[in-house]
Amino acid sequence: MSTILVTGGTGNLGSLVGARLRAAGHEVRVLSRRSPEFPVDLRDGAGLDAAAAGAEVIVHCASSPRGGDDVAAGHLIGAARRAGTGHLVYISIVGVDVVPFGYYTVKRKVERMLEESGLGVTILRTTQFHDLVAQAVGAAAKLPVVPLPKGIRVQPIAVEEVADRLAELAAAPPAGRVADMGGPEVHTLPDLARAYLAAHGSRRRIVTFPLAGRAYAAFRRGGNLAPGQAVGRGTFAEFLARAAEK
Template identity: 75%
Template sequence: MSTVLVTGGTGTLGTAVVTRLRAAGHDVRVLSRHSPDFPVDLRDGSGLDAATAGAQVVVHCASSPRGGDDAAVRHLIAAARRAGTVTNLVYISIVGVDVVPLGYYRTKFEVERLLEASGLGVTILRTTQFHDLVARLVDTAAKLPVVLLPSGVRVQPVSVGDVADRLAELAVPTPAGRVPDMGGPEIRTLQEWARIQLDATGRRRRRVVGLRLAGRAYAGFRRGGNLTPSHGTGRGTFARFLAERGR
């Protein structure tokens, strides 16, 4: 078994990854700013040298839509080089980061390029949006009398648990490079997902309306840049997610 670091190990995805790695017998170090054992601030790199010492694998789940992912991975790469023992840095990215010109996506794509140019062994997995992201979007839109959502945008939500399973499989000392993308088992428009969620939560009478937006990022989503129809390997459905969330 390996010593594995998980950045963002207290987040939704990171927690699930840590659980699976420990169940498989790995020595897991959970990295976050408030970790009692390995407090690390990726914004300035503090604590990284102690955390990476002797580790073979890093699973990089930490990310922020508010920015700073590129700076964080630079600190992580530098620490992994200094450690001299890291043979595989596993990164979770997003389907479409290279074709949908959204600011957050551009940063994720830059992180991919920094990793590939680092000289370290890397594994990159792109996935579609998580179920909880779609649910939060619908919940936010449903606060208004009419549920307004971008029209013509299809989404292929994937289960966090399925992604965690895949990352745990990839968290081995041998890097795999860019692996096949991973998406959920169903593709529907945002309006269709909203109707499913509203019906499941007893709000079926709410009116759902598509809103046409402007901009290149929106056009990228309408073209399906965020989808991976041929790699719908996730098993968990949105209906199952809603049922579990309801419980």
Template identity: 70%
Template sequence: MTDILVTGGTGTLGRLVTERLRTDGHEVRVLSRHSPPYAVDLRENGGGLDAALGGVETVVHCATSPRGGDERAASNLVAAARRAGVAHLVYISIVGVDRVPYGYYRSKLAVERTVEESGIGWTVLRATQFHDLVAQVLQALAKAPVLPLPAGIRDQPVEVAEVADRLAALAAGAPAGRVADMGGPEVRTFESLARAYLRVTGRRRAVVKVPLAGKTYRAFRAGGHLAPGRAVGTGTFEEYLAARFGDGEDGRRG
């Protein structure tokens, strides 16, 4: 079986990718900023990266931060992967990074290009937003008595475990270039997702749709982040909510 390094291997996606690969019999190393024995901050190109990559055939690059530094981290990883003779670099990106002029998306697109131009065999998978992120956003918005939503926005959330399965399968195979996008099973209005969240969590909030301005908002309204032709996920947002929040007091377990 293949020796594989997963960057961001303690995160929401990376942890599940690691589990899938180990279940399939692969030797997996987890690289993250604070998790020994491969505690490395890719943005700083500190010591330990070469050791982490020694003998590794495939890298699954899940590490990311909306706060910045992804491009520098990717450059450092690619340089070290070249030195180590890595044969396959797999990267998880986001649907719409080439259509929505949002800073984080632009950074993800730049990382895609770094991977493609690395000289290493590569695979890039773009997925729509995870259920977890949508719930996190709604949880933050619902802290106020009124829940404000950007008007006219739709989303297509996907179950992170399904993306992990796909990413693990790609990592176990040969470099495939840019593969087909992976979207959730339904394109939904953000309002319908918000109301589903409120129902399950037992929160009562007035929902107010707020029109915004700017190129990024227009691109989201136009559905640049959606993949309706690739609605291959099966887990719905309601199923995710039921599994996460259950039927306890105020819609939450414990």
């Protein structure tokens, strides 16, 4: 079995990946700013060499919408080279190559950095997680009416299924960019918002509005979707039902 470092290992996805790898018998190192074992901020890289030393595989789940993912990836690639790590697994997003949205653009830059690093890499792109969609709608639902961009479709996927796939890829040889993972259903954002509001007993009115710009146009064209890779099984309705039971 392997020694595997999971960045973002205390987060929603990383913690699930770590649990699956441990269950499979691997030694797992958890790296994040809040990790008691390896409290590393990838944006400055301090302590990263110690965390990576002896790691045969790195699963890179850490990410920040506030920016700096490319800087973090540069530090991680350097540490992986120094440690002699043979495999780096990266979670990316469907559409990073066709949707000119700032966060997506940086994710695509990280993909290229990994592809050009000389390391053994595996890159998995997925559609949005159920909980991310719920968080976005929940934030909008705090207003008197629920404002949502018009014409956007989403194909949410269960984070648990993505964790299963990442753990599987981490235990296998480097594979480059593998097949995308999409959720089982494509819905309009207002439809998902209605389901969320109903599950929370809210009758707030949804108001859609157009946006300007190339990123919005790419989202409207479905650049964030993977209908040909609808391999996910858990639906958004099932996610909401499970959340209501907690």
